[in-house]
Structure formats: C-alpha cells, structure tokens
Amino acid sequence: MSEESKKPPAPSSASPEASGRFSRRWFLQGVALSAGTAVLPGEGLLGGSAFAAPQAPARIGPEPVQIALSVNGKDYQVKVEPRVTLLNALRNYLNLGTNTPIDLTGTKRVCDRGSCGSCTVILDGKTVYSCSVLAVECQGKKITTVEGVAEGNQPHPIQQAFVECDGLMCGFCTPGFIVSSKALLDRNPHPTPTEIRRALNGNICRCGTYNRVFQAVELASIRMKVKGG
Amino acid sequence: MKAVMYACPQSLDEAVGLFAQRGPRARPFAGGTDLIVQIREGKKEPDLVVDLKRIPELNELSFQPQRGLVIGAAVPCSQIYEHGKIAGLYPGLIDAVSLIGGIQIQNRATLGGNLCNASPAADGVPPLIVHRAACRIRGPRGERTLPVEKVCAGPGQTALEDDEILVSFHLPAPPERSGARYLRFIPRNEMDIAVAGAASYLELEKDRQTIRGARIALAAVAPTPLLVEEAGGCLAGERAGEELFARAAAICREAARPISDMRGAAWQRRHLVEVLVKRTLQGALQRARGGGASPQGRPGGVNDGPQGRPGGVKEQDS
Structure with a gap:
C-alpha cells in the first residue's frame, strides 16, 4: 500500500x-x-528484433x-x-x-x-x-x-491435499505455497520430506502451519504417484 | 516506486555505451532481488535500469581444466548449483549459493549482484575470495581484472567506477587434494542475513596431512568481506589438526572488526568467527581428503550451518 x-x-x-x-x-x-x-516504438526491442546500432540501444x-x-x-x-x-x-x-x-x-x-x-x-x-x-x-x-495450477474446474491434487490436510489458517500465504509446491512436484514428483522443506524455504507462513503444508505436499505426491503422475 | 527507464542491451558494447552515457544515473540490473527493493524504498534513485541478462558474456557458465571456472555476473545461483561439474570442484561456492535467500531468490539472484551490492554480509563473496576468483570488469576505457577481495570497498561501495560493469568471475581450476567450506550463522533456518560467516580453503600435500596452502575469508565482521591472509599463512607447511585450526581461528577472531547491530553484538560475532573458522577448516580438510561433506546444493540440501535456535532441529542431508 x-x-x-x-x-x-x-x-x-x-x-x-x-x-x-x-x-x-x-x-x-x-x-x-x-x-x-x-504498437509503441519500444516493443520491438524486447522481442529481440533487429537492433543494429550497438552504440545507442533504445531505452x-x-x-x-x-x-x-x-x-x-x-x-x-x-x-x-x-x-x-x-x-x-x-x-x-x-x-x-x-x-x-x-x-x-x-x-x-x-x-x-x-x-x-x-x-x-x-x-x-x-x-x-x-x-x-x-x-x-x-x-x-x-x-x-496460482490460477493456472488447477486443471479446469478440478483442483490440482496439491490444492485438494491442502484442503484435506488443513494446510492453512488465515490462508494468505497459501497461493505462494501452492505455486512453490507445484513447481517442486513438476520437477521432482516424489520428493523426500527434506526436499519438500527445501523447496518451500522461500515461503513464510505467519500462522505457522508448516507441518500441515508439508503433509499436504506429501499427500499430493502420493496421490499423483497412484494416478501414475 | 520511482519512475525509471529500462534498457535491455544485447551485447557488452551496447551496455558499456549506456553506462558511459548515463554514469551514476544508470544501475546494472540482473536478478533484481536487491535493486528493485532498493528503488522501491528510495535507497537508490536511478533513472535507468540496464538489464544485463541478455548479454552472452554475463551468462557464461563453463568449466575447462586449463581455464578454470567462468561464472558470468548475471548467472543466477540455482544455475550454479544445478551445474553438474561445479559442485564437486568448488564445494565452498556451492555451500554459499545454495543458502542465499530461499529457492525463489536463488532462481534470480546472481553472484555478480551479491558482490556489487557490496553488503559486508554477502554470503557469496568469502567463498569466491578463498577460491581466488578474479573479476573481469569492462568500461568505456577498456577492460581490467581485479581480485574479488579488491572489489569490495565498504558497505554498499565497490571499486568499480560508475560506468564500469562486472562481466564475470574467473576461478582457477582447483588443484588436487584441495577443498573448501562456507558456513554462516543465522538465528533462523532459512532466509536470513549472516550474523557472521566464514569460508576456508585448504590444499594438502601428498601425505594428506600437511597443508600446502590455505585461505580464510570472513563475512559480516568488517566493513567488507575480509580475507585474513595471516590466518591462512599460519597453516601453510603445518600438519592439519585441531590445535592448529584453533590457532588460525584465534587469528581470525583478532582480525575481525565487527560492529554491534540488530543482528548481533560485536563480542558475539567475534565468538562466532572463531567457531565458524574451526568448523569450516574441518569441513575443508574433509573435502580436500576426498571424503564426505559433499555440498548441499541440490534441492533437498538444508542449510546445515550451526543453528542458534534454542532447541532448534538441526537437519543434515546425507
């Protein structure tokens, strides 16, 4: 603000x-x-288009x-x-x-x-x-x-697991945790508890629901494995 | 947030041209993890930010036995610890890049920014110092090379002129039987700024007992990251052992010039330096002998520095 x-x-x-x-x-x-x-003049620059004059790049x-x-x-x-x-x-x-x-x-x-x-x-x-x-x-x-995590109207297994594990209290940090968890499971579908903690180390929850969050990620990972994810 | 212009040069010459034109009113911009916050808080007031992430030389990350390691100034931390070869060769550096901020910071923040932001507590700098990194600097008057410890001039200040850019770090290939370790103390598990930090590097003779050379550098206990040459010097030619390491640690304690601030008191920092130097020397020794203590770079590695939280769980990766 x-x-x-x-x-x-x-x-x-x-x-x-x-x-x-x-x-x-x-x-x-x-x-x-x-x-x-x-279209504004600056547009081409960022697209990496032909920009021949090396001495004075456009701003x-x-x-x-x-x-x-x-x-x-x-x-x-x-x-x-x-x-x-x-x-x-x-x-x-x-x-x-x-x-x-x-x-x-x-x-x-x-x-x-x-x-x-x-x-x-x-x-x-x-x-x-x-x-x-x-x-x-x-x-x-x-x-x-976070809006891109769900699959259509179906919550992503991570989102479902957050609901079931009560992975939130006030919920304000939750979108960040969901996105970090998604990125983790995309790269590493079956992380160890240590890997989960490491992957979520840049997200802070003031209510302190970390344990439930970690449980939720584990649950999601197990479910995705069962589904062949 | 102050209004700024933005430029994204595609070559080093273009970037140099921009800084030559605008001098101090232009700021280099790579990861943005410091700069965006500083502009928003009014601590820096550039009128142009120059995005360096499209310049090939600043994105280089390569290792060759003859040439050593080249790290472009705009390479993010996570790219360094995900690089297959670097972890085994420069473990001290991997210790640091995997504990700077959290994952999101590591995906953006760069060693170039860590050095040029010039915080005395920069975690990336002491390992670069002990690994003998040289900085390639480019400006309108040409190119020059400085050892990394000569770049830090004071809190927020570097030896770079306003129109110069840090291009890359060049680290010599590590000799056989060498190893390094970086540790810091923070009162939390993650996402904090070092109260004190230490990097140690050891190179052993063939007997794996006698120390051929050593370098120790400290973080957050002086206006700049501090290379303590005397401490490294006292180890050379001696047999590795606890007593010897304690001597080096005592020298570092004396060399430290800490202040008391919100993160810690001067006496606490001196104490921490002594502890951390001993531990990092042990870690470096283990690595130089080729055993254990592999760096914790990959996701899954937890900051295994000494944890100050009372009753805090100390986690150790395998």
Missing part, C-alpha cells in the same frame, strides 16, 4: 501505478481509451509501454511503465485493453520486498517472487500463477 498511498491524486487518465487510484471504476473508464492502443519508459505477457497459457497485451513489477502487472494491469474483466488476484502482495513468498509465480519453470521481477522483463516467458 505504501508507495501508492503517498502519491497525490492524479488525473483519471494516468496509469494506475502513477495515480494510486486503481479501481474497478478506473478500469471501466480505461477500457474504452486503451482498447485500440497502437523504454518511464512512460507506459505495451508488452505481451503469457500468463497461464494465455497471451495478454499489457501497457505498463517499466517500474511496474510482475506482481503489480498481474493483479492490476491484465484487464486493460480488454472488454472482459480478468481476475488474476490470487498472487498476493504481502511484504512487497522479496521476503515472504506470497507472490510466488513460476517463470519459465522456476519459482520467483513476482514482486521482485519487472513486468517488462517477462516478455516471451511463460508465467504460471
């Missing part, structure tokens, strides 16, 4: 990051404006630039300032330029300084803190958020 709340109110045409007044109302106003956004920003993000298998056109983190982009910017509301707020903003793990997403197969990644770096990369 801190950075946004300090900023003075800005005209409604400014981006959410600058104005600090992102809201559904802002979104509804913004849709009409940004639906047909033209983008600080004003918003249009980029493409691939989240849970879907491509989104997003207009963000370079300072916007992946976390912020996922939670607040995916809606822009579309007519359908996109609710990807499962990735939680808690510490916003790379210490707690609630904002964990999988970036090209590796877990990262999305609060410590810039959205502009993520072009061409595959992003998986």
